[in-house]
Amino acid sequence: MADLFHPDRLQKLEDLKASGADPYPAQANFPVEEGAAAGPVREFAADILAEAEKRVGETMTVFGRVLGRRGYGKLAFLDLHDQTGRIQICLQKDLVSAEDFALLKQMNLGDFIAVQGELRPTKVGEQTVFGERFRILTKALENPPEKFHGLADSELRARMRYVDLFANQEVRETFLKRSAILQAMRQVFLDCRYSEVDTPVLHQIYGGANARPFTTHHNALDMDLFLRIAPELYLKRLVVGGMERVFEVARVFRNEGLSMRHNPEFTMIEFYEAYSDVYGMMDMTEKLVVAAAKAAGCTQEDGTLKATFREEEFVLDAPFQRLRYADSFQEFVGCDPTDREAVAEKMKEHHVTPDGDSEYAWWKAVNALFEDLVEPKLRGPVFVYDYPAAICPLAKPLADDPTWAGRFEFFLGGMELANAFSELNDPQMQLKKFEEQVEDKDPESVNQVDMDYVRALSYGLPPTGGCGIGLDRLIMVLLNRNSIRDVLLFPQLRAETGMQVEAKVETDV
RNA sequence: GGGGGCAUAACUCAGUUGGUAGAGUAGUUGGCUUUUAACCAAUUUGUCCCAGGUUCAAGUCCUGGUGCCCUCACCA
Numbered sequence: 001m002a003d004l005f006h007p008d009r010l011q012k013l014e015d016l017k018a019s020g021a022d023p024y025p026a027q028a029n030f031p032v033e034e035g036a037a038a039g040p041v042r043e044f045a046a047d048i049l050a051e052a053e054k055r056v057g058e059t060m061t062v063f064g065r066v067l068g069r070r071g072y073g074k075l076a077f078l079d080l081h082d083q084t085g086r087i088q089i090c091l092q093k094d095l096v097s098a099e100d101f102a103l104l105k106q107m108n109l110g111d112f113i114a115v116q117g118e119l120r121p122t123k124v125g126e127q128t129v130f131g132e133r134f135r136i137l138t139k140a141l142e143n144p145p146e147k148f149h150g151l152a153d154s155e156l157r158a159r160m161r162y163v164d165l166f167a168n169q170e171v172r173e174t175f176l177k178r179s180a181i182l183q184a185m186r187q188v189f190l191d192c193r194y195s196e197v198d199t200p201v202l203h204q205i206y207g208g209a210n211a212r213p214f215t216t217h218h219n220a221l222d223m224d225l226f227l228r229i230a231p232e233l234y235l236k237r238l239v240v241g242g243m244e245r246v247f248e249v250a251r252v253f254r255n256e257g258l259s260m261r262h263n264p265e266f267t268m269i270e271f272y273e274a275y276s277d278v279y280g281m282m283d284m285t286e287k288l289v290v291a292a293a294k295a296a297g298c299t300q301e302d303g304t305l306k307a308t309f310r311e312e313e314f315v316l317d318a319p320f321q322r323l324r325y326a327d328s329f330q331e332f333v334g335c336d337p338t339d340r341e342a343v344a345e346k347m348k349e350h351h352v353t354p355d356g357d358s359e360y361a362w363w364k365a366v367n368a369l370f371e372d373l374v375e376p377k378l379r380g381p382v383f384v385y386d387y388p389a390a391i392c393p394l395a396k397p398l399a400d401d402p403t404w405a406g407r408f409e410f411f412l413g414g415m416e417l418a419n420a421f422s423e424l425n426d427p428q429m430q431l432k433k434f435e436e437q438v439e440d441k442d443p444e445s446v447n448q449v450d451m452d453y454v455r456a457l458s459y460g461l462p463p464t465g466g467c468g469i470g471l472d473r474l475i476m477v478l479l480n481r482n483s484i485r486d487v488l489l490f491p492q493l494r495a496e497t498g499m500q501v502e503a504k505v506e507t508d509v
Numbered sequence: 510g511g512g513g514g515c516a517u518a519a520c521u522c523a524g525u526u527g528g529u530a531g532a533g534u535a536g537u538u539g540g541c542u543u544u545u546a547a548c549c550a551a552u553u554u555g556u557c558c559c560a561g562g563u564u565c566a567a568g569u570c571c572u573g574g575u576g577c578c579c580u581c582a583c584c585a
Contacts, residue, residue, distance in 0.1 A: 007536095011537090075543075145535090260579095
């Protein structure tokens with residue numbers, strides 16, 4: 001591990017210590033006299049610069065990481081970076097003490113410093129803090145990336161996000177906006193009197209979606225557990241219990257392939273509202289997407305909301321288009337999805353074969369046609385609604401035609417971003433659908449009937465609408481990031497070789 | 510899992526027909542009181558991803574492996 005630390009910088013560190021300075025002081029502020037008011041207030045660079053003209057002549061204290069340096073012997077300009085941006089520092093030999101000025105020698109790019117001084121413009125007019133006091137707050141032992149190109153290698157950027165974040169400003173903006181988007185969506189829920197809840201991540205029976213789970217084991221209970229693939233069944237238990245509007249920002253885990261749109265763990269915003277239904281969920285989804293788009297900065301000068309994703313422009317003003325599944329099927333596949341003969345013809349044509357004789361297998365094949373021929377045509381934003389009931393075990397069939405179920409999927413930018421149901425609340429029908437699912441022997445589908453969930457339904461789930469939104473994919477579209485990895489702080493990567501340090505202590509039980 | 514591409518200094522990248530390793534940034538030393546990719550001079554740093562093979566000679570060609578990217582498959 002020794003080569004993690006740059007030898008030249010270790011020397012500087014020793015020099016710094018020899019001069020009596022602490023290279024890692026606990027307190028960031030300059031020392032203040034005992035009994036005096038707490039030290040100077042820390043301010044963000046962007047806030048200072050925003051009202052710089054009013055504040056010329058004011059003495060202030062700034063903290064940050066030095067990422068640029070232009071030195072002149074008796075004067076140096078530093079680029080000080082913080083969460084909000086950059087502010088220029090000028091250290092002049094005749095303004096600081098000899099000790100402070102000597103510290104410049106021990107400072108490298110990447111170090112954190114504090115500077116106290118007066119704000120005023122330079123000769124070329126840039127508002128600059130002219131330091132009167134200066135200290136090093138943290139010595140960096142590794143070089144920052146190349147200052148012009150930043151960190152470019154996509155693997156290194158994901159693996160060392162802590163470097164990517166300070167080296168590439170747009171990366172920091174992406175994640176600050178991600179935070180703002182989530183916060184805006186939370187506010188929509190709170191305004192609609194939803195309560196945020198936390199349900200278990202460790203599930204004894206995995207359900208609520210079709211996906212392979214991660215498996216783990218609880219030692220004390222000697223019991224296998226699964227990381228959740230969806231929070232759905234727990235959230236609906238809460239509605240049974242009388243928590244009528246709930247949402248969860250849920251990290252879910254699916255043991256499947258990685259791609260530009262898939263990461264083994266991702267964030268799903270799921271919400272349930274009693275006495276609502278799939279149409280109410282459309283309204284709610286519109287509110288959430290609009291709020292998210294505003295937080296992402298999609299508002300144009302004329303007041304419309306627009307996002308550009310993969311060089312395609314999307315208008316995000318509500319209401320969004322609503323398209324019946326059967327109608328979209330008719331339009332893009334070319335036949336009525338309930339016309340078995342015509343559909344069978346189309347299946348042959350597109351090399352789709354039902355995997356068995358069951359209704360479920362048939363409709364799964366029908367849906368494969370939908371995915372292949374319709375989904376790519378759906379640019380969005382569009383709600384596709386009334387899905388085949390056979391492939392929707394958790395959605396309530398339509399009263400007037402049980403072939404179809406109260407469900408929508410929301411498409412935007414060529415991706416499925418949300419999925420919602422009029423929740424199935426008939427416990428007997430739910431049990432039957434669960435049993436059919438298990439019998440279907442699909443190794444990737446649910447392998448056990450969640451009898452406790454059926455029991456919960458038998459206590460009564462009021463008519464309820466529920467929806468899950470893929471937050472990461474929504475952010476991809478709103479911020480125009482091509483890969484899900486670009487909107488995840490730490491996407492899944494293979495283990496880096498040579499970076500594990502074995503514990504030297506032997507475990508003796 | 511199939512196909513294609515890439516892997517060279519801490520970072521960004523060159524490297525010709527196979528001839529013994531380069532630039533810029535960062536670092537170090539010196540100079541400079543208004544720069545902003547500052548400038549000037551000097552200077553340090555390499556498991557050329559790994560393991561074999563061909564060859565007098567391999568960063569370069571071949572085989573296998575590893576990692577990453579793209580793409581297809583899988584994944585409602």
